[in-house]
Amino acid sequence: MLCKNTANKLTFNAFLSGTPARDYIMQDTPYDEQISQAVKMINDADYVLLGAGAGMSTAAGAQYGGKFFEEHFGEFQKIYGKNPYMQDMYSAGFYPFPDQESKWGLWSRLALTAGADLDVTPLHKTLLDAFEGKKLFLLSTNADHQFEKAGLSAEQIFATQGSYNLIQCKRGCHPKTYNAVERFREMDAARRNGRIPSEMVPKCPVCGGDMAMNLRVDDHFVEDAAWHEAEHRFGVFLSEAQDKKLVLLELGVGFNTPTIIRFPFEKLAREHENINLIRLNVGEGATVPASLGERAVGIDADMAKSITDIVSGVRGD
Ligand SMILES: NC(=O)c1ccc[n+]([C@@H]2O[C@H](COP(=O)([O-])OP(=O)(O)OC[C@H]3O[C@@H](n4cnc5c(N)ncnc54)[C@H](O)[C@@H]3O)[C@@H](O)[C@H]2O)c1
Numbered sequence: 001m002l003c004k005n006t007a008n009k010l011t012f013n014a015f016l017s018g019t020p021a022r023d024y025i026m027q028d029t030p031y032d033e034q035i036s037q038a039v040k041m042i043n044d045a046d047y048v049l050l051g052a053g054a055g056m057s058t059a060a061g062a063q064y065g066g067k068f069f070e071e072h073f074g075e076f077q078k079i080y081g082k083n084p085y086m087q088d089m090y091s092a093g094f095y096p097f098p099d100q101e102s103k104w105g106l107w108s109r110l111a112l113t114a115g116a117d118l119d120v121t122p123l124h125k126t127l128l129d130a131f132e133g134k135k136l137f138l139l140s141t142n143a144d145h146q147f148e149k150a151g152l153s154a155e156q157i158f159a160t161q162g163s164y165n166l167i168q169c170k171r172g173c174h175p176k177t178y179n180a181v182e183r184f185r186e187m188d189a190a191r192r193n194g195r196i197p198s199e200m201v202p203k204c205p206v207c208g209g210d211m212a213m214n215l216r217v218d219d220h221f222v223e224d225a226a227w228h229e230a231e232h233r234f235g236v237f238l239s240e241a242q243d244k245k246l247v248l249l250e251l252g253v254g255f256n257t258p259t260i261i262r263f264p265f266e267k268l269a270r271e272h273e274n275i276n277l278i279r280l281n282v283g284e285g286a287t288v289p290a291s292l293g294e295r296a297v298g299i300d301a302d303m304a305k306s307i308t309d310i311v312s313g314v315r316g317d
């Protein structure tokens, strides 16, 4: 027998989209007017779906390169040279390390710096203040747990690309992840000349092979039970919200992985007249599909400012 609600069920896979809008425009509405439009969209909504990308952490103060990198990764620049890898945390992770001791020497430092020890939550907290009384869910490609640290319940978060706190079998031989924060701290303390002692190198408890970060970089990314539970909760939220007063608030999502948040948000708004889209970004990232008309607002400004202004408007400060 067919379940009555089947037609309205929306899964994460059905939500994903690889198709960009064909009619991007940069809106020429003045900034203050756009903020008012965004405030009205939030006030009118019963459901809010946040979609956060790397720009959210950047706007909140997270740093990855420049002086910050030299300060925290200077010893690795000395060992490996100031080549294109050793410029920022993202690139450094892809260095072709000669052995596992060297790989975890750098990665334990990187995982802690970009994850467990990162604390840029004031902007995240400010943002969360805007949604009292509304049903809220966060879809994020960030692995740095900043919304959780800011107080959002883990039940309301689906972080699709993994976590800086977790490791997995490199080959993904079994569907489990392991919290490695304490091991990272031990490795960080024991490192000499960029390498950790051999006995600290993590090994897969099932196949005995190498371990890797639980970050989606290849086809071996492990989606463990917690990942699937979060995926399910996301589907439940979306299935319930898609026909209601829903606003999509996109936070610093660019064109690196646009198929997870950016394009799907456009598609969702295109297919449902009850859904509005607020896109916060800088430069071309702030373009929105012209065909959405007044149901989309694309605000081209540093989110440290646009978020603060929107939240003040919603709270009536
Ligand atoms: N914090 C993290 O966990 C982290 C950090 C970097 C990369 N990643 C990974 O790399 C991938 C990157 O994809 P993505 O789409 O998130 O990033 P992206 O680099 O494609 O886009 C980031 C966007 O944020 C915007 N932005 C940057 N600073 C901003 C500011 N102050 N105000 C407003 N907008 C700002 C940029 O214009 C850009 O469009 C993700 O899949 C993620 O897994 C994660």
Ligand SMILES: [Zn+2]
Pocket (backbone or CB within 6 Å): 169, 170, 171, 172, 173, 174, 204, 205, 206, 207, 208, 209
């Ligand atoms: Zn294994």
